[in-house]
Amino acid sequence: MFQELTKKIINFVLDQSARPGAIYFLFGWSFVEAWFIIPIPPDALLIPMSIANPSKAYFYAYMTTISSVIGGLLGYLIGYFAIDFAMTYIESIGLMEAYAQATDWFTVWGSAVILIAGFTVIPFKIFTIMAGSMKMNIVLFLLASIISRGARFFIVAYASKKGGQMAVDKIMDHADKIGYFFMALLLVGLIWSVL
DSSP: OHHHHHHHHHHHHHHHHTSTTHHHHHHHHHHHHTTSOOSSOTHHHHHHHHHHOGGGHHHHHHHHHHHHHHHHHHHHHHHHHOHHHHHHHHHHTTOHHHHHHHHHHHHHHGGGHHHHHTTSSSOHHHHHHHHHHTTOOHHHHHHHHHHHHHHHHHHHHHHHHHHHHHHHHHHHHTHHHHHHHHHHHHHHHHHHHHO
């Protein structure tokens, strides 16, 4: 049942990516995906749009990043002001384990966890809501979201533009490793600045 629904959503999303107003759909999808349960990430629109129109791939990545960060801000505000509602919602969609993992990572890594959030298998919405509930500094949240989501979407746009679907599949297979690489770079930078 759920697989059928997911397939229908994927087909709908792919169909939208071929329409003239696809950029508006991409913007809306990216915004909503950052705070509400949508099982399909914006990449599902960004990839075919970038492959079909390579000259606009980076523009699409930019729009996806901006709308995802704005949506992430709404997720943050939901976590900040309505955590009880958010927890009921997270539990109802079966993501309590993901929320617990995100919270554990926040405890260990602090605000820097948002930098890897764009590359983990845990949905970004979990991190946005968690950041608000943990009262993360909103400026740091926004900066980290821009870096994290921007890196992800620009990498996907680049791969789509240069290598098509096969290159994108390779990147998505290693998304967690890419996130850990960015975290390692951040830690090196932090250590360097302290020394």
